Amino acid sequence: MNERRVVITGLGAATPFGIGIGPFWDALTEGKSAVAPIKAFDPSTLPSRIASEVPEFKAADFVPKGYRKNVKLMSRDIQLAVAAAYEAAKDAKLPTPCLADRGESTTGTLDPRRFGVNIGAGLICPDLAELAAAFATALDDKQTFDLKRWGAGGMENLGPLWLLKYLPNMLACHVTIVHDAQSFSNTITCGEASGHLAVGEAFRNIARGAMDVCICGGVESKLNPMSVARQSLMNRLVTDGDHEPSRACRPFAANRGGTVVSEGGGLLVLESLDHARARGVRIYAELVGFAAAGSIQNVAEPDADGAGLSLAIRNGLRDAGVGPDRVNLIGTFGCGTQAHDASEWQAWKRTMGHAVERVPALAIKGGLGCNGAGSGAMDLCAVVLSLYHNTVPASLNTQPGDGDCRLRFVQGDPVDA
Numbered sequence: 001m002n003e004r005r006v007v008i009t010g011l012g013a014a015t016p017f018g019i020g021i022g023p024f025w026d027a028l029t030e031g032k033s034a035v036a037p038i039k040a041f042d043p044s045t046l047p048s049r050i051a052s053e054v055p056e057f058k059a060a061d062f063v064p065k066g067y068r069k070n071v072k073l074m075s076r077d078i079q080l081a082v083a084a085a086y087e088a089a090k091d092a093k094l095p096t097p098c099l100a101d102r103g104e105s106t107t108g109t110l111d112p113r114r115f116g117v118n119i120g121a122g123l124i125c126p127d128l129a130e131l132a133a134a135f136a137t138a139l140d141d142k143q144t145f146d147l148k149r150w151g152a153g154g155m156e157n158l159g160p161l162w163l164l165k166y167l168p169n170m171l172a173c174h175v176t177i178v179h180d181a182q183s184f185s186n187t188i189t190c191g192e193a194s195g196h197l198a199v200g201e202a203f204r205n206i207a208r209g210a211m212d213v214c215i216c217g218g219v220e221s222k223l224n225p226m227s228v229a230r231q232s233l234m235n236r237l238v239t240d241g242d243h244e245p246s247r248a249c250r251p252f253a254a255n256r257g258g259t260v261v262s263e264g265g266g267l268l269v270l271e272s273l274d275h276a277r278a279r280g281v282r283i284y285a286e287l288v289g290f291a292a293a294g295s296i297q298n299v300a301e302p303d304a305d306g307a308g309l310s311l312a313i314r315n316g317l318r319d320a321g322v323g324p325d326r327v328n329l330i331g332t333f334g335c336g337t338q339a340h341d342a343s344e345w346q347a348w349k350r351t352m353g354h355a356v357e358r359v360p361a362l363a364i365k366g367g368l369g370c371n372g373a374g375s376g377a378m379d380l381c382a383v384v385l386s387l388y389h390n391t392v393p394a395s396l397n398t399q400p401g402d403g404d405c406r407l408r409f410v411q412g413d414p415v416d417a
Helices: 021-029 064-074 077-092 097-101 128-134 148-154 154-157 170-179 191-207 227-232 273-279 307-320 338-357 373-388
Strands: 006-014 035-037 051-052 115-120 185-188 213-221 262-273 283-287 359-364
Touching: 006 077, 006 191, 006 213, 006 273, 021 373, 051 077, 064 097, 064 170, 064 283, 077 097, 077 170, 077 213, 077 262, 097 170, 097 262, 115 170, 115 373, 148 154, 170 213, 185 191, 191 213, 191 262, 191 373, 213 338, 213 373, 227 262, 262 273, 262 373, 273 307, 283 373, 307 338, 359 373
Parallel strands: 051 262, 115 185, 115 213
Antiparallel strands: 006 262, 006 283, 035 051, 213 262
């Protein structure tokens, strides 16, 4: 069976630079950083007190008017996903009920039965103040938490729909409802790989003819005390960046000292080439290959030689039918920790050979930090925009270079891809 060609027709972003792909791309090309002192909560007792936060927005602006009451059942992660999905669908001019309800311009037709949603998500942190108020009702006379009191009535203070705000699959759930996507819907929770895996699954489903269109990518907010504490305990965060937050996260630099928590994500519209041509819409790029692999060492550290990533790169190139000599841009993960960046460099070196010194590379987390499931999707959006505009933005804070690492990051003004 001949597989169908798959293209990218829409990009939607909810990032610390703002809602929409426009603010995201403008900030990248202007060399801006969104890393600053945390405002969402009091971080004074935590080792790391800086982050990259999405500016204030209203989720009700990204759903049909009759669906606004459901926003109260959306955690921060869900709201970010709904906003990113709306922007992606609008960018692709998809004729969905949500866009029609809000008067957006659309093009062509769309069979909802062949329209799916794949979203990578993380573990959603509950509202700690809400939990604390409920826990307080289950304390005994010595102010100790009593499980029997909790079961007898304490948990009732959370309300019957409380859990629906914090299930990872609810990101895709709300997006499928408001845009009437009736084909395959899936949620992938595999940490920073989640967004890439969601895109890969959508690519395969469209290529084999199981659907025509899919909104896919990843979204997560790590901007909460529990996530910051967890990342701190794993020694992944910068702890000396308070004096100059914009310089705190330094991907692949010799003096890198950790990453910075972030929030947001990116969602893309994947579409079969025939379907996109029939609708007469803009095509950003064609997706021609995908691969995934892993080599788990332990929960905290990657394998030092980058075996899993190098296997994925090699198989991805093979799937696309190209060699390293055909690569024009390398999109890195580059989170800024010593171990992860070193492992990633080994993978690029093993798979790209001498081409690694010729091809421009892009690392965006120096100005955005890392937010788990949404990070890979934002990386992918940045790569697609770079190729589409034939422009590679500068990679912030990647100097001074780290000895053996020979990735070619742009410094200063953007350059042609």
